Amino acid sequence: MTEYTQPRLMQGNEACVEGALAAGLNFFAGYPITPSTEIAESLAGRLPKAGGVFMQMEDEIASISAVIGASLTGAKAMTATSGPGFSLMQEGLGYGVMAEVPCVLVNVQRLGPSTGIATAPAQGDVMQSRWGTHGDHPVIVITPSSVAEVYTLTVQAFNLAERYRTPVILLMDEVVAHMRESVVLPEPGQLQIVNRPRPETPPGVYNPAEHAGRPVRPMACFGDGYRVHVTGLAHDATGFATSRPEVVNVEMTRLNEKIPATAGEIIPPEKICCDDADIVLTAFGGTARAAMRAMRLARRDGLKVGLLRPVVLWPVPERAIAGLAAAGKRFLVVEMNFGQYGREIERVAAGRAAVYGLYRVSGELITPAEILGRIREVA
């Protein structure tokens, strides 16, 4: 039994497992890959004990496919992978988006492209998580910075997936996944658990066309008597394929708008000491920890530095960024890539504020001292 209330030393990947189980996970399929493997290994033992299913599939394409299949029957399903596997999952991810199948995809980023460095931290999948699958599509990507937050955000990932009927990506990095911290888990009763909307009327009476106007429609699950059809082809409100432009237009617009732009604020970005700041460090995931330290060091030296830490990466929490830009703050974006999120900050700042970057891809963490140095350069 998991002991609640007692502080426990826990790794990020373990916290992900605890969070998933607390959210009601009952199906996992995956393929081993560093630095996400602990999630699969732990669930291999835990899930069957909880009456759920763990499957090691033949590859990541099969893993995400099995996850979607399980979710079609009503299961809460998840997979976990890293860069090379995430690339393979793009096909299934797109299917999940198009067919509106809730599931959670954990990507513990490693240095890429290709095999890159398996054990080195990086944050290079920011854009892939947004645009990796083809076609215009909505996406929710959330990113934790601490072990405790891995737990709560994993629960949130399931809740958002169920609420919006869509795959949700939990984008971790190697630092957060492998770091150990002492955490106190909330008791399961304290968690709010969201379940997907289901038909409110029985089979025969239920008519999906009646819900055509709803951004998120009820989901009839396999085996429940509704005899539904699911396809990755463009389809109408009843789920059957169509290529009639007037229907496709309505459906693709609804799909792309069902996750509102304001969803970036569902879990508000963390803003620390921004009110009087001249420079707002902007960082997420493991990098935000170094940025936090750098902010403290800078403040000690009398530099007015704040921190903006987006938790939902996609949709971009534009209100918070725009507000800071309008208030004349300058941004210093720190990330373990060559500026993938920095360009989003520039886009939202729209010329109202200077945006500087500290970007590095070397397989090493960006240190507080480095950040402090860069703050001095731009201050």
Place this chain on the structure above:
Amino acid sequence: MLPEIEGFFRTDKLPHMWCPGCGNGIVLHGLVKAIAELGLDKNKVTIVSGIGCSARAAAYLDFDTVHTTHGRALAFATGIKLARPELNVFVLMGDGDCSAIGGNHLIHAARRNIDLTALVFNNSIYGMTGGQASPMTPSGKRATTAPTGTLERSFDLCELARAAGATMVGRATAFHTRLLTGLLVKGHRNKGFSLVEVITQCPTAYGRRNKMGQPADMLRWQKEHAVDIKAARNMDSGQLQDKIIIGELHRSTAPELTTRYRQLIQELREGGGFLD
């Protein structure tokens, strides 16, 4: 449509999108007759299909149906069956779908002996994309991507499935519909992974290019080239050259995955928390 099968179709989705003379409708008829014969509850039948002409069958059938991605039908079906083992899952694939892009999923579904009934519509060609060579295009036959005939050998999918661990394997043709239905009934009754390959005609993308005549001629070709497995046992390789062996080709027993998984859950629950 025959009244005994009409209830299994979403008749409002008909007419189908297949070409005149295509064998897919005949195969679908064979499948539905098997489901009728098995007496399955319509609400507990799940159809999983890949991508291709044949995969479009899913939308016409009045069950829970999922039209997945190219090659991945068995992987989706694995998730469905493990999450909800009481469902009767039939997986419909084209020959390219199953043997090329989905080949890896096929061998692993067979190895796991998961209780799925796979039906492969083998029209020897990529139909939906207009007639490119498939791994099951017979050697030397023409395709848009093999204008002078394929240089490659073709797969014997039944042998492949057997070697990978399928516990029931059979082959029929669009001409031998009663055999097809019988094999699907046996396939479903087999508690494990069953694969039924059905040779079917694609007059548009394969027959025309290979001078096989009208659809009726292609069906006649199936009739004349098919040899029942029992007869084939008494024939030598010379006599069997260019023949298609049909019938129940393989049967074995092995533990079935979803059953084993439910047992594991049971054991863990009874045994207490030794796996913490």
